[in-house]
Amino acid sequence: MASTPPKLRLRDVSKHFVAPRTGARTLAVANISLDIDSGEFVCIVGPSGCGKSTVLNLIAGLDNATGGTLEKDGQPITGPGPDRGVMFQDYALMPWQNVADNVGFGLRHGTPGKPFTPQQREERIHHFIELVGLSAALKKYPHQLSGGMRQRVALARLLANGPDVLLLDEPLGALDAQTRLILQVELLRIWGETLPREQRKTAVFITHDIEEAVFLADRVVVMSSHPGRVREILPVDLPRPRDESIRGDLRFGHLVEAIWRLIRDEARRAIDDRAAA
Template sequence: MSVLDRPAFEAAPEAVPKIRLEHLGKTFAVRGGESFAALDDIGLDVADGEFLVVVGPSGCGKSTLLDLISGLTKPTSGQVLLDGVPVTGPALDRSVVFQQYALLPWRTAQRNVEFALEARPRLDRLGRRARAERAREHLALVGLTGFEDRFPHELSGGMRQRVAIARALASDPKVLLMDEPFAALDAQTRDGLQEELLRIWQRTGTTVVFITHGIDEAVFLGQRVAVMTSRPGRIKELVDVRLGDRTADEDVRSSPEFAAYRHEVWSLLRDEVTTAARLREVVSVG
């Protein structure tokens, strides 16, 4: 049975979750001494090896949630636990892939991947030749064999994002955090990278938390889809998605099951999108 056929969230009840969010909240100060709550009382467990997708209306705090898990931002209330240990800041056991590729333009694809290895002491001790080999292996993992010596400006947007994914995985993180990584790509490239990402996840077993605005993307990728409310962001509902092996040749996106899950997620989101739009109108008028 493949990883895709075994929902990771069916872990034994006594198992410590890979990620646990306990009463997580984040409030930001704004001008005039005011403040607004971006997130409020988030409670969520992510099992080891699970692929969780978070979807919600614009401004609901999805990216803030990812920042808190990565340790780039500190919570106002509650805590994030990784393997039962509180997250107190960024660490090399969590890799982040952003919408913008954030590649070093003066380095080749291979040297960009090697950069992640140089930043991790255990891997930096491999030596230059071993680091280069590991970088080539991870570029092959994302389908970029033969492009090792290309600079970012010589690669398409989809290829650059593949390099970013290879760099994130090369340091062997416990958790891969992805903030709308395919949003800027054309539809055909995006669909292809979604399938490639599932294959990579299936091979590596890395725990993935993926942020998106797209309902189709959420249903296609996620073992579970966490639907967030409008601001302040809370977890409205968790949807279990059981579509079997989505990397098979059959067109899962055209199946009745896919359409049913898509409808379920949209039904949960519809009111939240409307509320978020009203909040933006109030802010713009004010």
């Protein structure tokens, strides 16, 4: 019996960058092999500069690997697509458009050969704005919103395009601590925490915050740097749905400590290097 391929499969992936003027090469990541199942929530942590964003951009198809293979549902990833929604730390909203127009951006065409009618488009916009709790702010402009609200808009826009894979690069990194905790719980709900696994989206989430990684993830991938490699993958065996009380669970504390131990020395070295530069 043929088994279903994982949602995402990275095999021996490497990426080097070439400086345009000198031709000097930087090997950003090397030998990255990782399978991510459909419905899984995977967090990637590691010291600054270890190649987390590089890996995410390769999965998004925004950049090409220089070695190895990347597949989604058994098919090679050759470029970006609406099946993979990307979200970054900066909100990337259009300041001259209100919330509804920002969320509707990209919905003008619908799926190829099957454009949305204006009414379908409108319904979709409203549905996703409601999902992120922003119905009251439909007509507001980004400068009228808090950072947390702007990230909700960015999330609604990403979801409106109907991706089955969410690629999130420190999406909560610029927010204050309280907003961040609230959005972590909301993100799990939106990802599909209370749904059966086959109805959940697949999420790859980058963060510097180890507690955030453990709170969200089914597995935490710890990377090491120069070049970026997978150092260790830790399963997070904590029940779902999760709420704040999970942070008091002994297993939660142990995992945070284990991950911190794995990256502490490298993180310290990175700080020293920066201070010396």
